Amino acid sequence: MTKIVIIGSSIAGVSAAAAARKQDPDASISIYSKDTKLPYYRLRIGEVLADPAMAEKLTLHPQSWYDDRKIDLNLNQTVTAIDPDNKQITLENGNKVDYDKLILAQGSHSFVPPIKGKDLAGVLTLWYMDEALKIEDKLSEGKNAVIIGGGLLGLETAYNVAKHGIDTTIIETSDRLLARQLDEGGSAVFTKQVLKQNVHPVLSGSVIEIKADASGEKVGSVELKDGTSIPADIVIISTGVRPNVDLLEGLDIEIGRHVVCNDRMETSIPDIYAAGDVMEQDGQWYGQWSISKSQGTVAGTNAAGGDATYTIQPPPYTMNTMDTKVASGGTLNGADVDNYNEEVKVDEEHLDYYKVSKSGDKVIGFALVGNTKDYLKLSKAMKED
Template structure:
């Protein structure tokens, strides 16, 4: 019987396990995680922070699911070492486990910028459940909170904290918000909407120093502004957890380098999700992790399935504002761009077209047709006949 060890209990690892079990009831599956909790979808951390769900509601599966599917999860089990020649892993306490196939789904950690004082008490980053539980306790005593980083997670954190009545400021180093999901027009519109709802947003603002004698008391930006606060949340991206792979001799760069079958430089070891680097890219979002989990599971089971990439897309609600973003949205030189902006209603639509096909789109404030547009983009459908109509609210995307 083949034994599969999976390091990491996030969306990548758990979906490899569930895909394996759907096709093979006998294969042995063991999952190892640093955390003391079973799998929870990371987006639910924000719901918990905003008190939209309870702690019990954050978990995706009941504990009975793991027993029924014969998936053995080792909680609070840090893997210290991989011994690829022996096909074994070594836990922090010295216990070893052998494998036939090893899957690295150990994700990433928050990337902390080199800001003076970032190690002070009262500075948080959000990646794991304990981070949110600790931040919730801190926020109860906070007068004001500063969020460093105006990306997706930063804005969601800011909105969640603001919902509890706490005053929040967002500081973003770039000229507009959500630089990965929006162009400048969309980013500036989003800033206007958020400010109308009481959130203070400062763009083009680089944080130079965190103030405080041990405990946080504020931040100083490079242009000399001082923002007083007693809690700071840093949301400045992620950094892949490559040390385990690097130390055992696997090829790494920013992530663990994988081929089109998501194999590492050792054929019996796979990597996927936030820790994997495929064709120079680390996606860092959920849809590619789901796609990659299917590929890894299929290949472990003896099929020959290539990963062909994932068109990055986000269908989400940022601070109560609908947003859909997919594909190429900002670097549009040489492409046809069709867009409309209504600042009064807070609705912005943009389509980037290449040779009659939509290769990128933004829907801000109204994402009713997002699923249809996502399909059109991913399937490369020709929309040449309808270019004059796609901005209309009445256009029926189902005809494409």
């Protein structure tokens, strides 16, 4: 009987377990995770800030789902070491677990820049459910919140913090919001929608220090490079994530910024696979839920004796926050595009934005804000020859 051990209960880890069970009904399948909660839909974790009851609603599967599939889910179990020669992992309590096949799906963690004052009380990060519940508990005490970072999670965080009636500021280093996902016109429409939610964006903002209040221990303000001082009794840092690769230190495994895998999700060490945020494929990493799920499925299938491959096909970007929707994909400008043309529609009353980019008659990109009903049609058109 093949013994498959999975490190991490992210969507990649859960998908790997499900695929392994489908491939091999008799395999021993175990998941070990430092998380204390049942696996959950991480992309919506910001909703817990507005409604703590969402913590349970975001659960991917009940415990019975794992039991029915004979998947041994071990929560609050941190893996501290991997021994590929003896095919063992070591847990924080000192116990050792044997494996035949190992799948790395330990995900990523919040990146905290070396900002002076980052260790003050009231400075928090949001990536795990425990962190979301901790922040929600503190919001009742807050009057001014600053979110550092204007990516998807930062925007979702700001939106849900503002629902508490807290004066909320979001600091973005770029000169516009969603600069990677939208063109200037789309960003402008989206920013107007953000302002309607009582969230105040500070663009081209560079934080140089988080200052303490009179106590000297708790956050009191956020200082910007241009001299602006923003009052804050809560600061949430949302400046991206980094892969959890510390566990692999000292192993003879190929790592770029992430663990390097081939299209079978195999690492450079035999019988060790990887999937999700912890790995890269062809030098690429996207950090997208659907990609992590697909990679987990391939890793689990192959670990259980199957033969599956995955080619990265980044899906269009979609977001539902700030009481609006965003969808985009492909090329949004005419640089180096033959016969470039575009169609743009702006509805200022409803804050809807529609842009389709073409090369001749071929759809090569789109950006939608507000009304995104054409998202699937445009996505399909981009894939057509």
